[in-house]
Amino acid sequence: MNKTIGFIGSGNMAKAMIGGIVKSKLVPSNKINVSDLNQDTLNKVNAEFNVNTSTDSRDVVEKSDIVIVAVKPNVYDLVLESVKDLIDNNKIIVTIAAGKTIASIENIIGNDKKIVRTMPNTPALVNEGMSALCKNKNISNDELDTVKSIFDSFGKSEVVSENMIDAVIGVSGSAPAYVFMFIEAMADAAVSAGMSRPQAYKFASQAVMGSAKMVLESGKHPGELKDMVCSPGGTTIEAVKTLEEKGLRNAVIKAMENCIKKSQEMNK
Numbered sequence: 410m411n412k413t414i415g416f417i418g419s420g421n422m423a424k425a426m427i428g429g430i431v432k433s434k435l436v437p438s439n440k441i442n443v444s445d446l447n448q449d450t451l452n453k454v455n456a457e458f459n460v461n462t463s464t465d466s467r468d469v470v471e472k473s474d475i476v477i478v479a480v481k482p483n484v485y486d487l488v489l490e491s492v493k494d495l496i497d498n499n500k501i502i503v504t505i506a507a508g509k510t511i512a513s514i515e516n517i518i519g520n521d522k523k524i525v526r527t528m529p530n531t532p533a534l535v536n537e538g539m540s541a542l543c544k545n546k547n548i549s550n551d552e553l554d555t556v557k558s559i560f561d562s563f564g565k566s567e568v569v570s571e572n573m574i575d576a577v578i579g580v581s582g583s584a585p586a587y588v589f590m591f592i593e594a595m596a597d598a599a600v601s602a603g604m605s606r607p608q609a610y611k612f613a614s615q616a617v618m619g620s621a622k623m624v625l626e627s628g629k630h631p632g633e634l635k636d637m638v639c640s641p642g643g644t645t646i647e648a649v650k651t652l653e654e655k656g657l658r659n660a661v662i663k664a665m666e667n668c669i670k671k672s673q674e675m676n677k
């Protein structure tokens with residue numbers, strides 16, 4: 410890609426994306442500009458990915474064709490205010506923040522500017538990200554494809570309507586946290602049965618990854634795949650019975666409802 414990509418904010422999500430872009434060689438690392446208030450953070454990002462760094466976000470905006478704003482929602486508006494005079498009608502502003510609608514960004518930088526709202530997730534770091542994208546009226550389909558290719562460089566992505574972003578946060582943006590909790594719990598049980606910690610994480614993670622791959626690649630319903638594991642009178646059905654008794658499905662649905670509700674509240 411013949412574009413310069415900037416990141417304002419170099420925290421958990423930005424680092425996952427930078428790592429994914431650099432590993433996929435979508436653009437050379439000297440075409441990635443990164444800012445953060447924290448010099449230690451920048452030193453680490455530079456040491457790991459060899460990208461250009463600055464403590465001044467204005468540098469990043471000036472030098473980048475596509476600017477990914479990756480700061481927390483509570484400082485988001487201030488950051489945009491501080492760089493808005495540098496945003497012309499050619500630069501593409503990409504937002505990854507929960508609760509920052511296209512309309513709220515247009516209110517600050519102008520409704521004549523090019524904006525893409527996205528929701529990525531941290532597995533971007535290992536090229537297994539899942540992202541959603543939507544655009545404002547000033548972004549052409551070609552420009553959306555260009556931004557999509559950034560997100561495709563570290564995983565999969567889909568174009569959605571903006572009102573789907575809250576559901577996306579529930580099912581993929583925030584989801585790695587629940588999956589890590591599930592893996593941790595599985596590993597705890599294996600450790601309790603005498604397995605070493607490292608081996609327990611390996612078995613639990615590979616079981617989760619393999620199962621996810623079967624859903625994606627077999628085309629079979631997850632219930633059918635579950636039934637294939639449950640031998641009559643066997644071990645698995647005992648675990649399934651306990652998970653139903655303890656309300657695993659209901660806990661997941663309720664947790665995601667709260668996650669999505671929070672996202673909707675943050676949009677206001």
Ligand SMILES: NC(=O)C1=CN([C@@H]2O[C@H](COP(=O)(O)OP(=O)(O)OC[C@H]3O[C@@H](n4cnc5c(N)ncnc54)[C@H](O)[C@@H]3O)[C@@H](O)[C@H]2O)C=CC1
Pocket residue numbers: 417418419420421422423444445446447450466479480481482484488505506507528529530531582583
């Ligand atoms: N962490 C995740 O899994 C995901 C996060 N997001 C979104 O990404 C955004 C960032 O989240 P995280 O990376 O988790 O947060 P974080 O706290 O890890 O990173 C934010 C970074 O921004 C820097 N920063 C703060 N003020 C700044 C300023 N004025 N100029 C430049 N840098 C500044 C901080 O020093 C920090 O390094 C949020 O808006 C969040 O909604 C979206 C999807 C997933």
Ligand SMILES: O=C(O)[C@@H]1CCC=N1
Pocket residue numbers: 507578582583
């Ligand atoms: O927890 C958050 O608010 C962000 C958005 C999705 C994942 N992390």
